[in-house]
Amino acid sequence: MTSVISIKNLTKTYGNGFHALLNLSLEIEEGEILALLGPNGAGKTTLISSVCGLLSVPKNTITIAGFDVSEDYRKSRSLIGLVPQEITIEPFETVMNAVSFSRGLFGKPKNSAYIKQLLTDLSLYDKRNQKNMTLSGGMKRRVMIAKALSHEPKILFLDEPTAGVDVELRKDMWDVIARLRESGVTVILTTHYIEEAEEIADRIGIMNKGELLLVEGKNELIQRMGSKNLSIELQEPAKKIPASLSRFNLTLSNDGMQLNYIYDVRAQKTGIVDLLSELKKASFKLRDLQTSQSSLEEIFVNLVKE
Amino acid sequence: MNFFAIIAIYKFEMARTFRTLLQSIISPVISTALYFVVFGSAIGSRMEQIENIEYGSFIVPGLIMLTVLMQSVSNASFAIYFPKFLGTIYEVLSAPISYVEIIIGYVGAAATKSFIIGIIILMTATLFVDVQVKHPAIMLFLLALTCVSFSLFGFILGIWAKNFEQLNLVPMLILTPLVFLGGSFYSINMLPPIWQQITLFNPVVYLISGLRWSFFGTADVSIHYSLFAIGIFTIICITIIGWIFKTGYRLRN
Numbered sequence: 001m002t003s004v005i006s007i008k009n010l011t012k013t014y015g016n017g018f019h020a021l022l023n024l025s026l027e028i029e030e031g032e033i034l035a036l037l038g039p040n041g042a043g044k045t046t047l048i049s050s051v052c053g054l055l056s057v058p059k060n061t062i063t064i065a066g067f068d069v070s071e072d073y074r075k076s077r078s079l080i081g082l083v084p085q086e087i088t089i090e091p092f093e094t095v096m097n098a099v100s101f102s103r104g105l106f107g108k109p110k111n112s113a114y115i116k117q118l119l120t121d122l123s124l125y126d127k128r129n130q131k132n133m134t135l136s137g138g139m140k141r142r143v144m145i146a147k148a149l150s151h152e153p154k155i156l157f158l159d160e161p162t163a164g165v166d167v168e169l170r171k172d173m174w175d176v177i178a179r180l181r182e183s184g185v186t187v188i189l190t191t192h193y194i195e196e197a198e199e200i201a202d203r204i205g206i207m208n209k210g211e212l213l214l215v216e217g218k219n220e221l222i223q224r225m226g227s228k229n230l231s232i233e234l235q236e237p238a239k240k241i242p243a244s245l246s247r248f249n250l251t252l253s254n255d256g257m258q259l260n261y262i263y264d265v266r267a268q269k270t271g272i273v274d275l276l277s278e279l280k281k282a283s284f285k286l287r288d289l290q291t292s293q294s295s296l297e298e299i300f301v302n303l304v305k306e
Numbered sequence: 307m308n309f310f311a312i313i314a315i316y317k318f319e320m321a322r323t324f325r326t327l328l329q330s331i332i333s334p335v336i337s338t339a340l341y342f343v344v345f346g347s348a349i350g351s352r353m354e355q356i357e358n359i360e361y362g363s364f365i366v367p368g369l370i371m372l373t374v375l376m377q378s379v380s381n382a383s384f385a386i387y388f389p390k391f392l393g394t395i396y397e398v399l400s401a402p403i404s405y406v407e408i409i410i411g412y413v414g415a416a417a418t419k420s421f422i423i424g425i426i427i428l429m430t431a432t433l434f435v436d437v438q439v440k441h442p443a444i445m446l447f448l449l450a451l452t453c454v455s456f457s458l459f460g461f462i463l464g465i466w467a468k469n470f471e472q473l474n475l476v477p478m479l480i481l482t483p484l485v486f487l488g489g490s491f492y493s494i495n496m497l498p499p500i501w502q503q504i505t506l507f508n509p510v511v512y513l514i515s516g517l518r519w520s521f522f523g524t525a526d527v528s529i530h531y532s533l534f535a536i537g538i539f540t541i542i543c544i545t546i547i548g549w550i551f552k553t554g555y556r557l558r559n
Contacts, residue, residue: 052400056558074308074402082400088393092325097318104314105401147397 004030004155004186005051006063012046012055012210020046022210028188030154033181034215035197036190037300038207044190045085047207048157052082064155078106081148085159085190087140091133095124095143098132099150106151115150122146122176138169145176156180158189162196174200194300208304222293223265229292230272232259235285242282248275259284311403315411316418319385323419330381331423334373338427341369342434345491350435356493357524362435367517368490369431371452374424375485375510378453379477382416382460387467390556399558405551413461417453424449437521444529445520451536452513458543465556484510489518494526509535 005028012021021043028034036044049055051062053073062069064076090098099115119125122142127135132143141161148156158177162170170193177187177200191197197204198218205215214221237256248271251260259279263270279286323330346362353361389395398408431437439445467473488510494502505511506527516532519525525532550557 052396054396054399054558056554074404077400077402080400082396084393084396086393088396090392090394092322093318097321101314101318102397104310104317105397105403107308107310107402109310 002030003027004065005188007047007051008061010047010050010057010061012043012050012057019210021050024210024212026205026212026215028155028186029203030186031181031184032202033177033187033189033200034203034205035201035218036188036205036207037192037194037197038190039192039304041209042207043210044207045159046210048082048159048188048190052080052157053077074107078151079154081151081153081156083141083144083148083156083158083161085163087137087144089132089140089143089147092131094129094131095119095135095146096128098143099146102147103150106153108151114152118146118149121179138165138172141165141169141173149180153185155186155188158187160190160192162191162193170196206300206303213303221299227262227264227298230261230263230275231290231292232261232279232284232286233257233288233290234259235287238284244282245275245278248278250275308403308407311401312407312411312414315398315408316415319412319415320418322385323381323415330419331426334377334423335426335430338369338373339430339434341365341372342431346431346435356496357522359522360436363437364493364518364522365491366428366431366435366437367521368488368514370424370427370449371488371510371514371517372485372490373427374420374449374452375456375481375513376477377420377423378416378456379460379463379481381419382413382457383464383467383473383477384460385412385416386461386464387473390464391470395557405548408551409458409461409547413454413457416457416460417450420453420457421450424453439521440523441520445517448513448516448520448532448536451540452517455536455540455543458540458547462543462546462550465550468556484508485514489514489526509539512536 005026007024007026010021010024011019013019024043024047026047036047038044046055050057051064051069053069053076057070059068059070064079067076067079069076093101096115096119099119100110103111103115116125119128122145124139124142124146127139132140135143145158145161161177162173165173174196177189180187189196189201201218203215204218204221206213234257238252238259239256241250241252241259248261252258253260261272261275263272342362342365345365350360350362350365355361356364386395389398428437463473463476467475487505488508489505494505494511494515497505512527512532512535515525515527516529516536519529519532549555
């Protein structure tokens with residue numbers, strides 16, 4: 001895969017001395033969905049704003065498809081669509097006019113067929129003559145996506161696209177993003193929802209206090225950093241865990257029929273063999289064994305805590 | 307040059323004008339018509355001629371200038387302040403457009419609107435008083451240049467303003483007094499000598515005087531001074547806007 005966005009040693013300090021980004025470097029690959037996770041104030045929006053031209057950045061720090069965002073701003077910006085966090089659309093304009101305005105702004109000639117298809121895909125076509133102010137919050141967010149896609153960008157930035165939307169609309173948004181990926185658009189989204197990143201992202205970047213703590217493939221991340229749970233189902237209920245097993249920090253279910261063992265997949269020795277051996281010595285009769293992966297949320301919380 | 311972007315901004319802004327026709331065009335025309343009724347017909351009929359011109363006709367250039375200045379500043383400042391207020395400015399800042407193109411779009415639309423209003427007021431004036439334009443080409447040129455230069459000024463104001471109060475502060479507290487004291491309703495020759503000198507520091511005097519010259523061929527100050535003054539004002543505004551975009555003042559951090 002080739003990098004479509006390259007960020008090198010980007011530092012952003014605001015007038016009040018606050019370091020929003022600290023020496024951040026990141027390569028974003030063409031056609032991927034990258035989710036940036038991080039608590040409030042982590043620098044996610046600053047990062048997006050820097051790439052999209054809303055903030056001034058030094059030369060040679062950010063390139064889009066090889067074009068420097070400061071030097072070749074026309075070429076770099078024409079490749080990008082941005083959906084900001086807040087719903088900000090012209091209240092008195094119609095959907096069609098607002099979307100057409102965005103297309104023109106990005107230097108594209110009128111293309112009624114494309115706009116019609118775009119609005120249809122986003123379930124907005126029948127509302128094309130309605131004023132933005134008459135739309136529901138979810139529909140307004142769709143209008144913002146339509147505006148961002150109106151000039152057929154190769155890269156789409158979505159800054160918390162599902163913040164404050166209901167579950168149904170969130171799932172709809174995920175479908176929209178999946179379709180965009182299928183059409184070859186690179187999607188970078190920020191989110192607070194771990195579930196969202198887990199569901200749709202190919203890679204995940206975790207940010208905290210202006211730094212990018214890591215960027216890794218979602219599955220690899222979960223695989224590499226996650227702890228696993230081994231559930232041991234017993235044939236007969238156990239009343240308590242014997243002292244000989246105390247080093248494994250086992251937990252016993254209320255009905256006494258299941259033991260749970262948390263182990264680290266990164267460790268050289270997971271302790272499973274020892275545990276099973278000790279269980280045998282303690283005369284436990286096993287019915288079944290099951291392992292489950294820890295969620296991204298647990299990984300995220302642990303990482304940010306560090 | 308991103309022509310599509312210029313056209314998009316221009317059309318978008320003009321569409322706003324026609325959407326708010328009552329506020330954008332009809333309202334300034336009605337208020338100016340009231341000036342003609344009060345000053346031109348009611349009071350004007352009892353006033354002496356000024357420089358051999360009927361008082362009603364004499365105030366026409368001043369009234370046009372009064373409205374055009376206020377409308378240019380108000381249109382342009384609102385055009386750029388409103389997207390800042392709503393947050394929709396992000397789209398303009400993230401688009402592949404140069405500062406010059408942004409200015410042509412916003413200032414062009416604001417100047418067009420005030421130019422149209424200026425012409426409508428001139429036509430309205432003919433309903434109340436006898437108006438003849440001696441130098442129509444100069445009149446149109448001066449009017450257009452005033453619309454552009456004060457729209458540039460309005461653009462600066464819109465970027466500078468942090469709230470609606472600041473947006474109205476300059477037009478209300480600075481521009482209105484300057485226009486009223488700039489000879490809209492009188493010739494500065496009617497003032498005591500000392501005030502004649504002081505009033506020459508008011509830049510609006512040169513605008514009104516210039517426009518009056520284009521109507522009647524006589525004015526308080528030479529047309530050359532008028533053209534020079536408005537030219538300098540335009541250059542100052544362009545310089546400030548260039549600095550704003552270079553530094554990102556109140557637009558980009």
